[in-house]
Amino acid sequence: MNESKNLFSELFRKRSKYAYCFLLVQLIGAVFIAAWLVSSTLGNYTASPWKEFPVVYVLTIFITSFVLDTIYLAYSSSKVEKVNRSQTWRLAPVSDIGLYLANTLSALFSFIYLMILQVLIITVPEFVYDLFINDHQDFSNFVSLLQRVGIDRILETALMFVLVGAALYVTVSFLNFTSHSLAEFLPGTSSKLIVNLIRLVLIIVLSWIMIDFIDNVLPQMVGIFEGISHGINRKMIEELIIIFSYDIVIAGINLFLINRFVEAESNK
Template identity: 25%
Template sequence: MAIFNRYFTVLFRLKTKWISLLLIIQTVASFAMTFFNFNNGHVYINRHIFSNFFTLWLAIFIVQAWLFTGIFYLTTCFQNERVSGNQTWRLIPIDDKKFYFDNILSSFAALLFFVILEIICTLILSVVTFTFDSQFHRSLIELFADIGRHLQQVDLEIMFNFFGALMMVILCAFFGYFIISFLNYSSRALLDFLPQALSKAYFRIIAVLVIILVAWLAIKASNIGLQIISFPFRFMMGETTGTNDDLAIALLLMLLINILFWFFDTILFSKFFEAREGK
């Protein structure tokens, strides 16, 4: 457990190395978009900047927070696969299954840390806006008063929907890590079993064709199973009734899907996925 915690800390620091840079870029970019207008390749100073500068800055910052969170998530996905394929990391004295889980868990912790920092920065900018923008000051007070009235009507059903949606987001984040690793590990395993006489380009083409063929056969062979597995995603797309029962089923199935891909990934990673030097 001590080794697991030690390498979790190392991987967490590795994946949070660029957080401060991303937040600085986001802050500067949102400030520039507030202060300047961009039109037909020309840059103009915003003429209405002094009337609602902080409110506009806050709005742009919040919108960009979603973009930068997505960028950071993709960055952790890339770092996951880079660490997994690095021969130096694979030589550390820890079981492959534990190392894989350490890698995934540190990525999620880094993502959670980034989201918390985004929330803190948003709150700080909100306080500044609340102080200097009188209209935002009044609107925020009215909003909190309205929220306070609605909180009196909160029941177990609403709480279940809130925490259920939060759990769905967490499970979707893990699913993204698992499916990217699965595609990486399975394609690399297929390439390693192909004749070495073929060129790398042919390797990749054949691997893609094999993956498509396997997926097609799986769909044809288990249409009922596919409907069950796809339920969480159809739920998120609004194709189901959206009741509490549907949410509970979607959460359970998404959990089972994550466990299934985690099981496949650990087998592929420990048995078939060979790290390469200099990756």
């Protein structure tokens, strides 16, 4: 148990550095984007456009966070698979199941950590700007927005992002584990075609499932942020349960595969 915790801590520290790098790129990029927006757009409507730079900067960070988080998920999932198949990491004094859990959870927690940092970067400068420059107007609007949308809906949406991120991690591992396991059971040139066909079928099936999730989830997210519905959002709760169940089932299959069939690859 202690070995798994130590491995989780080591991997989390490693992935936190990736999160810092992604966040730094986002902050620098947001400066240039916000400066361009202020100089090229707001200059035509106000005499002092640079006074609005902090607001534009915060909005730019908020909008680019969705793109950056998606890229981070894709990047970190590739790192997760390298650890799962690495001979060096598989020699760690921990079981294969412990390695998989520590590896996947550390990536997921680093994703959550990145989102928390983004929230802090968005809210803290905005509050400082509002406190010293804007006479608390933005803070009042923010409180009004929270009351209209509801803390419960915001938490539901945050949980949805986390579960979708977890779904990506377990899905990528499932595809890799399954293809490698089939390759070992079906050796030879002819079996590679079968493996690729089965992998393609799995991708199509899982993609169909994920698309079905997205088609049902995104309208709910829009409804939350627009404050369309009130009271308990039963549809969102149902979607959370479905995606959570998907994560648990696929993760359970991955645990079985890595414990019984998936072997490490030689380091290159």
